[in-house]
Amino acid sequence: MNKSRLEAFSDGVLAIIITIMVLEIKVPHGSEWIELKPLIPKFISYLMSFLFIGIYWGNHHHLLHAVKQVSSGMMWANTNLLFWLSLVPFATGWMGENYFAPNTVVIYGIIQLISGLAYTFLQKVVEKNTHDLETLKKAIRNLNKKGTISLIGYLLAILFAYITPIVSHIIFFAIAIIWIIPDRNIEKVLREEAGGKQHKG
Secondary structure (H helix, E strand, C coil): CCCCHHHHHHHHHHHHHHHHHHHCCCCCCCCHHHHHHHHHHHHHHHHHHHHHHHHHHHHHHHHHCCCCCHHHHHHHHHHHHHHCCCCCHHHHHHHHHHHCCCHHHHHHHHHHHHHHHHHHHHHHEEEEEEHHHHHHHHHHHHHHHHHHHHHHHHHHHHHHCCHHHHHHHHHHHHHHHHHHHCCHHHHHHHHHHHHHHHHHH
């Protein structure tokens, strides 16, 4: 498969996921401000999930810059990631509908944890198919460090869901902040490689 097709397919799935999430926020029948109050938990859930999906989209884009050739293993690793991310709207809606009840927060945390593991697995597969540049592989390993911190955070959020759910949400947002700015080291290395080739030519 061409790399651009893989990116286009992934972009389309992520766009649909966001669309499904926003459709879960039903328009109130009344026009008074008080009518919006029940929607606050749903909006907070949507905002958090929107951030996560946006982060996955941005980092997925930068990660694929390192791909030399799309392998069948990469296709399945990517499909695996998209499957788990496609469950985010369900967890988001359930959590917002039930005012962040412990069980809903646990399910949300589990889906985020598995999605994180799926992304880490995709990184490993991409690393095996990168250019033979040690600096590029080092950039990907730096992403793995952030991934490990995130996975630990998801586990803590799941544990805190039955103690203090608000702590779980603080952890979720903290993880989002860690990832909100995509790591551009991969693109930097590839630009330097391209510049070096042009200079030699």
